[in-house]
Amino acid sequence: EDQVTQSPEALRLQEGESSSLNCSYTVSGLRGLFWYRQDPGKGPEFLFTLYSAGEEKEKERLKATLTKKESFLHITAPKPEDSATYLCAVLLGGNQFYFGTGTSLTVIP
Amino acid sequence: DTGVSQDPRHKITKRGQNVTFRCDPISEHNRLYWYRQTLGQGPEFLTYFQNEAQLEKSRLLSDRFSAERPKGSFSTLEIQRTEQGDSAMYLCASSLGSDTGELFFGEGSRLTVL
Numbered sequence: 324e325d326q327v328t329q330s331p332e333a334l335r336l337q338e339g340e341s342s343s344l345n346c347s348y349t350v351s352g353l354r355g356l357f358w359y360r361q362d363p364g365k366g367p368e369f370l371f372t373l374y375s376a377g378e379e380k381e382k383e384r385l386k387a388t389l390t391k392k393e394s395f396l397h398i399t400a401p402k403p404e405d406s407a408t409y410l411c412a413v414l415l416g417g418n419q420f421y422f423g424t425g426t427s428l429t430v431i432p
Numbered sequence: 433d434t435g436v437s438q439d440p441r442h443k444i445t446k447r448g449q450n451v452t453f454r455c456d457p458i459s460e461h462n463r464l465y466w467y468r469q470t471l472g473q474g475p476e477f478l479t480y481f482q483n484e485a486q487l488e489k490s491r492l493l494s495d496r497f498s499a500e501r502p503k504g505s506f507s508t509l510e511i512q513r514t515e516q517g518d519s520a521m522y523l524c525a526s527s528l529g530s531d532t533g534e535l536f537f538g539e540g541s542r543l544t545v546l
Binding site: 364 | 436463465467472473474475477487488523525534535539540542
């Protein structure tokens, strides 16, 4: 059965304390892996797409990487405004996106 | 604003009533998706359209739920005879329709069933 698992469920960081979020997947026929940011009460906001193992994407303090079984979202020197829930999603055949349950990140000033 | 828009943003209804949500996608996007999200969970796929054709529906979508996308533009999601378990955020997303295109989400419609 296709599965997407994110860890940890919640993460509290001091401002400037770098860390990584994990998204592991057991799916067949992965066509893409996507990272989204979601603020409370709002829809998810697209961050990155990764298509193949070894690929990396960067945007400001965020860097996403992909292996054959998992993806990491690295956050370097986070700021309070980075506080949000980070979701990963996999795109399989049939154009369905399957989302993980997310990691709730809190960055403390 | 050229993003995905959803209406209403909030809906409170009594159990047994019907509700309808509307989604206006980004104009050049031919794929439109509906998702449901409950607190602490990721978005859960409901259905998707390619232009006006509804190509896929989740097995979780009961017959009380119906979605349409007439003329391949805006879409509506109707829930008949609402139940308390239908309380959730209903998210609409659109994409360009390339094989691996990302989804662009609206702000969602929050439903509370009393």
